[in-house]
Amino acid sequence: MPEPGPHGARVTIHDVARAAGVSRQTVSNAVNNPERVHPDTLERVRSAIDDLGYHPSSSAQSLRSRRSGAIGLELHTLGTHNATIAPVLTALSVRAAPHGCHLVPFGSASGAPMLEGYRTMWAGRLVDAFLLADTHHGDPRPPWLEAQGIPYASFGRVWDDPTFTRWVDVDGAAGTRAAVEHCVAQGYRTIGFLGWPEGSVVGDDRLAGWRAACEEHGAGVGPVGRAVQDLDAALAAAVPLVASLSRRDAVVCASDVLALGVHEACVRAGLEPGRDLGIVGFDGSETADMHHITSVAQPYEAVAEEALRLVRAAMRGEDAPASGSLLTPVLSPDRSTTTP
Amino acid sequence: MPEPGPHGARVTIHDVARAAGVSRQTVSNAVNNPERVHPDTLERVRSAIDDLGYHPSSSAQSLRSRRSGAIGLELHTLGTHNATIAPVLTALSVRAAPHGCHLVPFGSASGAPMLEGYRTMWAGRLVDAFLLADTHHGDPRPPWLEAQGIPYASFGRVWDDPTFTRWVDVDGAAGTRAAVEHCVAQGYRTIGFLGWPEGSVVGDDRLAGWRAACEEHGAGVGPVGRAVQDLDAALAAAVPLVASLSRRDAVVCASDVLALGVHEACVRAGLEPGRDLGIVGFDGSETADMHHITSVAQPYEAVAEEALRLVRAAMRGEDAPASGSLLTPVLSPDRSTTTP
């Protein structure tokens, strides 16, 4: 294997040029704009590149082109952020390379000002753009990024600015709708819902999809329960909900944790999930998988791909799309709705 | 706020030099080696830096210094890798900045950890070093990295090479030992163990800690069950295990999923976790937290810090430490061992 010199000296574009008997620029063209180079020359340059094992230095490219090719992504330990973002991050990491870029996760030390991490990442142009997660009402990041002219895209709508369209989100209503349709197809009768307390935009969206689908299928709108994202609360809310339902009814839930609560309430009531009561969760998490609960799975791969597309378009200064990207989640059936 | 020009022109070291009436190099020194600069000059340069809002370009620094300051970390979707690595990754992201470096996660397209990703990351010197996770017997990465002279450190021992000491790992035996001691202190009598099938190095280590602690405390070595990392298997193995135990006995488990299996077997046997049977899991995962199961928590923050220290030492070409770093996990008590 042709290795760089013993001193760890890198093979530069210069070395290739000398070996192929052409100039630096021709080598550069052979790599970046092959159509500008005569086929014979191209062949010669390419074999020189292979022989010497040349790879362009990304530092040099960054300096000259004024682009680092990196995308910043903030990580933190609050709430369920970690579990939500981890699969997306993995998908992003896999797909970044084909897009010619890479990710740089960074964390805000607890107590530090919200924007501090973004500011330092951007200051040295360590990144060309940012991906936002966990956007919420009153989020200071979008207006700040906008004011600085920093390109960015977002997981989840940017609630304060309806004109911003560089976001990817999962169509919660379509997810619960699919859940209801699946339940109907499996022969469950009345379909209830266990959601979060009113006021959560995501939660209300998922509830709306369930209600609309119930009405459409004439299955009758079942009872609704509410609980925060916590197993104890879910169980407490699920007990009366399950009691109010009959055999072969079902419950669609706003999350897998809530679904697990229903699952447990079901077992405690002496019923078998799936056979006696259908249960559908939301997110396709490890939890749902472990307990064999049918769940509406987040399309992580598609989300990652779309996010990369959006942020790269922003980096290139392209026009924003006409509207945000609502991706449809896919139901992944398990025993909690398929046991006969 | 002093902004760069309207054309987005960056403030360079040159601009600062002109504003402060000194040369480029003096500015560079003022930033990187303040002791080389006369206090008065330093003050003048610093205020010029603040006035103009200068921040050194990381691309230019990388090119000149031949160091990117980035550390590569492979992510993939196999097994429980994601849940295990996510909290570490978050901790690493937070702590990287103070260390003057940043992470670059990358994914292998195929899914299996192969060398391709490492090769391309290294080829363009996008990263200076790597952090390995999920090392196993016959892992091709350590010998390859070693042969290429690429600096790296590892989460988990490098099994094939006992002379390699740049690793951080969690002391599983110390964790289960702490679990047993906690159980004894809480007044549980016989303490059983539910582990993975024999042959897993990590699993055997955790079992050894449990056994040693049992013998020391004269509590008598309780029964042992085995199951793969899966809730159904755990439950199946837990049922006979629980049946063989008496009231106020306890079970220490090699993982939280196994512990959840014991939890469920316990409930099905009409017993209340904590009051009738102590249960301790391992990893401090969301699962344990959700079900209020006492668990031996991975010291993620310490692991991340130590990993950064090791990999940076490797980058600087420092001598490897005399031995690897075994960190002690901390038991986090919950209802499954504290209900009176």
Place this chain on the structure above:
DNA sequence: CCTAACCATTTGATCGTTCAAATGACACCC
């Protein structure tokens, strides 16, 4: 035949920083 147009390739400059060596200033000491 002369000019324009085109093609493949080369040359010089530049990106923003840091390294290595040179400079000038001042104090010290025989």
Place this chain on the structure above:
DNA sequence: GGGTGTCATTTGAACGATCAAATGGTTAGG
């Protein structure tokens, strides 16, 4: 006064690539 040091600062030269403009050679058009 001339050598020897030390200190603060400056100068020139990289680092490795790409951009923009220039080069020489060939072909087509009037």
